[in-house]
Structure formats: C-alpha cells, structure tokens
Amino acid sequence: MLGMGDAQILAVYILCILSSLLCIVYGILKWNKGEDASPQEIAKEIDWEKKELEIDDLD
Amino acid sequence: MTLTTTIVIVVYIGVLAFLGYLGYIKTKNTQDYYLAGRKANPIIMALSYGSTFISTSAIVGFGGTAGVFGFSLLWLTFLNIFLGIFIAFVFFGKRTRRIGLNTQSHTFAELLGKRYDSKLIRKFVAVVIFLFMPIYAAAVMIGGAKFLEAGFQNLDYNTALFIFAAIVAAYVFFGGMKTVMYSDALQGTLMLVGMSILLVFVYAKLGGVTTAHQKLTDLFNSAATREAVAAQTEKFRAGGFQGWTSMPVFLSANWLTVVTSIVLGVGIGVLAQPQLAVRFMTVKSDREINRAVPTGGFFILMMTGVAFTVGALTNVFFFEKYGQISAVYAGGADSVIPKFIESFLPGWFFPIFLIALLSAGMSTMSSQFHTIGTAIGRDLLGKDDMDQKKAMLITRIGMIIAIVYTIILAYALPKIWSDSIAISTGLFMGLCAAAFLPMYVGALYLKKLTKTAAVSGMIAGFSTSLLWMMFIHTKESTAMKICKLLFGKVSLAETSKYTQFVDPIIIALSISIIVTIVVQLIVSKKKQLPKEHIDKCFEGVK
Secondary structure (H helix, E strand, O other): OOOOOOHHHHHHHHHHHHHHHHHHHHHHHOOOOOOOOOHHHHHHHHHHHHHHHHHHOOO | OOHHHHHHHHHHHHHHHHHHHHHHHHOOOHHHHHHHHHOOOHHHHHHHHHHHHOOHHHHHHHHHHHHHHHHHHHHHHHHHHHHHHHHHHHHHHHHHHHHHHHOOOOOHHHHHHHHOOOHHHHHHHHHHHHHHHHHHHHHHHHHHHHHHHHHOOOOOHHHHHHHHHHHHHHHHHHHHHHHHHHHHHHHHHHHHHHHHHHHHHHHHHOOOHHHHHHHHHHHHHOHHHHHHHHHHOHHHHHOOOOOOOOOOOOOOHHHHHHHHHHHHHHHHHHHHOHHHHHHHHHOOOHHHHHHHHHHHHHHHHHHHHHHHHHHHHHHHHHHHHHOOOHHHHHOOHHHHHHHHHHHHOOOOHHHHHHHHHHHHHHHHHHHHHHHHHHHHHHHHOOOOOOOHHHHHHHHHHHHHHHHHHHHHHHHHHHHHOOOHHHHHHHHHHHHHHHHHHHHHHHHHHOOOOOHHHHHHHHHHHHHHHHHHHHHOOHHHHHHHOHHHHHHOOOOOOOOOOOHHHOOHHHHHHHHHHHHHHHHHHHOOHHHOOOHHHHHHHOOOOO
8 A cells, every 4th residue: 555565564654644743733722722822821920021121120 | 157046146145144134123121132022922932933844954955864764763753843832832741831931931941940940950961962963053054155155166165164153153153032033933834835836846846746746656666667776775675674654573673763863762862851941931831832743743844744755755856867766866865856956956946945945954054053152151151040131152162152152163073974964963862861951850740759860860860871872873872983983893782783872862761761760769858859849840831
C-alpha cells in the first residue's frame, strides 16, 4: 500500500499525517478555550512592572 | 551568483534589518527583551518555536541521512510532532507559562531555580547552557556557512561564516526577543514556502505519491536494479539495511543508530531544550498556547516530514540519471540535498531554497544567541533586582561573549571533528534531556519532589551523558579522542555488538530518572519545599 516496502514504514507515514491532524483538530476545538489572562494575573504583572520601575527610579 | 539571487539576498537582509529596528524601538524593559513582553501572538509563537526547532542541519543534514537510511527516519517526524509539539504545548507549555509568571522567571534556568528555590540549580543550568549551547550553535553556523559557500562561488567558508554570524548577532543584540520572534515568523514562513515547492516538485516528477514510493521500493528489490544497488550498499546491508522503504533489521547496528540516536535522541531531547521552553513564557494566556498547536504541528510535518521524504526519494533521481545511489553520487550524506537541488531542481528554485535554508539556520541561531546571552546576563552575572538598563546592558555583553565563543568554535570544530554538525547537535540535545528533563517534569507536575532529588538527578544525568559520550558511544568517543588517549582504543565497548551503538540519551536519561526517584524515596519528608512556596508556584495551575 502506498508503494511502501513494509508495514512499519507505511504505519509511520500515516502516523505523521495523523499526528499533524491531531494538532490541527485540537487547536480548532480549543480555539476559544483556555482561560484568558485573569484580572489577578494582569494585576500581578502590573505589580512587577511597577516594582521594576521603582528600582529604576537608582536614578 | 546570479543577479536574481543577489537581489533576493539583499531584500531579505533589508527586511531583517527592518525587523531588528522594529524590535529595538518596541523593547522598553527587561520583560520585552527576555520574553517579548509576554504578549506574543500565538501564530508568531508557533512559527518561532518551529523555526527555532528546525535548523539548516535538520533539513540538509538529516535530509541527507534519510538519503542513506530511508523512510525509517519518519519515526523522528512522528515524535517531533507528537512529543515536540502536541505533548510539549499541551502538557508542558501551559504549566511552564503559568509557573514562569507566578515566579516571575525570564529564563529556563531561572524557572527551574525559582521553582526548586535553588541557586545551585539555576547556576548549573546556566553554566551548561553557556558551555554547551555554543557547540550546538556552532553546528548550525557551520551548516549555514557551508550552504552559503556552496551558493556563492566567490565566497570562501571563513567569510561566509563571519557574514552569517554578524547578521544574526546584530538583530538579536539590539532587538532582543521581540526581534527574534518577528524574524522567526518571517523565516518560518519562507521555510514553509521552500519546502512546499520541494515536496510538490519531487512527487510530481516521480509520477505521484504511490508511484514515487514504489520506484524507491523497486530500486532495492527489483531484478533490474538489485545487483547494481546491492554492490553500492554492500557494507550498509551488513549493518541491517533492507531498502529505503523498510525498517533496518531489528537490533542491527543500523536499527540501533536510527532508533536510539536519531529517533529517540533527537525526538526526546527536544522536550528539554531551554531555547524552546522559554517560548511558552512569551504568550499571555493558555488560550494562545491552544491556538499555537495547529501551526506548530503543520509546520513540523512540512519541515522534517518533507526533508526526510525527499531525502529518501533522491535515490530514485540519482540512480535513474547517474546509475548511483544518493550517498555514493554526492560523496556523503551531508551533500545529498545540496547536490540534488543543484542537479534536478529548476534554476528559479535555487534562490528560494537558499533563502529557506538561511532562514532555518538564522532562526535557530538567533534563539541560541538570545538564550546563551540571557543565561550569562541574567542567571550568572545579573541580579533579579537590578535596574533594567543595567540588566539589559549585562545581557548584551553576555550575548557578545556568546557570539565570539560560538564563532571561535565554528572555526575550530570542523578541524577537530569530521562529522561536527551531527556530533555537536546530538551532544547538546543529549545533555539537555539527561540533565534537565526529569527535573523539568518534576517542576511542572510533582509538588512533593525535593530539591535534593532534583539536583541528584540533574548531576547524575549530566555526568552519565558526558561519560557515555567520552568512553562508550563510538560516534562521539572517536571524535573526542579522550578514550583513545587514556586506554588506547576508541571505545571501551568497541568489541560489543550492541552497547557501542546505544545513544547516551537512553542510558543517561534512564539513570537520571532512577536517581531522582531513589533519592526522593530516601530523603526525609522534612526536606520538601515549604507549602507556601509550592502554593505560590502553582497558583492558578489546574
């Protein structure tokens, strides 16, 4: 089948395509899932940025 | 060098310079310079991850190796997609991003060090990156320079090497991670274009997918060609070779090389690559990681899948025209793809493929320079509470040290090791997997794993990997010459049927895992990290 010399090689040729399809299907199904950055996360990041700027304000 | 090729190269460098400038003006603080501000677009992140993953040596070197071993290398493509993208993004990526944010980590070494509350881990990981990643970067640089040299008759190897390094160094130095990711996305797109054309051309020329594969199968099996091919593959058949569309004989030297060194060595090694793991910390939420998975999976299929398929099928082209198989006609695996492009592809395709391969090398090298620079500048010399201007200055100095060190290695390695690209790549991948992978998995999933167990596993994996390379695995021990110097033979296992062909990653990773588990069982529960620290690290992790 598909001109391959043995079943293992045929299997891996198909597996490569299937694993790539798995990635595509997963991405489509989960496109809008997975929480966005939460308000706490954003606040945490702002805190860190403020802290870094305070250290700079060494000036 | 034709006028068209020159124009294409000049435009390409011009666009890279513009992206370098764009990254430079958008970089306001250390978080921008290290992690692109943690706000990267998912498609850009996926292309950046993929193009960092795939270097010139992955296409030319491993493509040529597929010309020798055939489609059995597709097992590596499968692992690259399933482990390197799906498992890496879904099971490693989300937790890496979240724990990285909770601990405010900017580098891979910092992530592991802060997660285990261990300065030793952070420094050790950074030292491994600083000492060994330049060897891998030098391999990428050598691959790129060799292709530049082949493409331009008037350009010698040393000049090509310097030009290649200088262009990448300039845009990484000024633009940091933002420029690295912008340029990676451009380069990844160019690589996709080049490899798509290559795949369509090869299958169309050979009469379609099934016909092409059948021709390759018949090359080894049919009465008309069997004798001529058998004569050219005599030595190889003794190692277990059964044709390009069949797996080698189980447990033969060829099987052990394909399965342990190529498939598992590179396939597993990719999970603990610092320059790839840090990509997960560049996006703002788990949703971005979900959205990056399809691009990553398709990209890797089109890179390694196409390179290995085309590499194997070159045998049909070379045999039909010259009566010789690829490796014999090209004079070695590394020359198979360049010779094939030169002999069979239309002239207009050369500048496209040249740009695709330069992109593959540059995108990998830019991330390597960035990772080495940040390991020196932030983990080894810097302090977390340092002011941003000073931190970026030290990182840039670190980057200059990394670039100079890499260039020196790129000049020296080919004089010391004959197969320097493959050895250098395998060496770094193997070391990373053995030293970092158990500890990295523990950091993401095992809240009770102690600092002592993590450190023990890391040191056991690192030292076993290095010792196996120096004294047992013939491919590296022959090149390193240490075993020959001390014991008068190239490997302590040179008389064994199997041991000398087993890749270091199989042994070292197993020992690293066993040591981590044994030490974890021995050490007291009091040694576990404080609950408050673990809660802080895993805040928001599901």
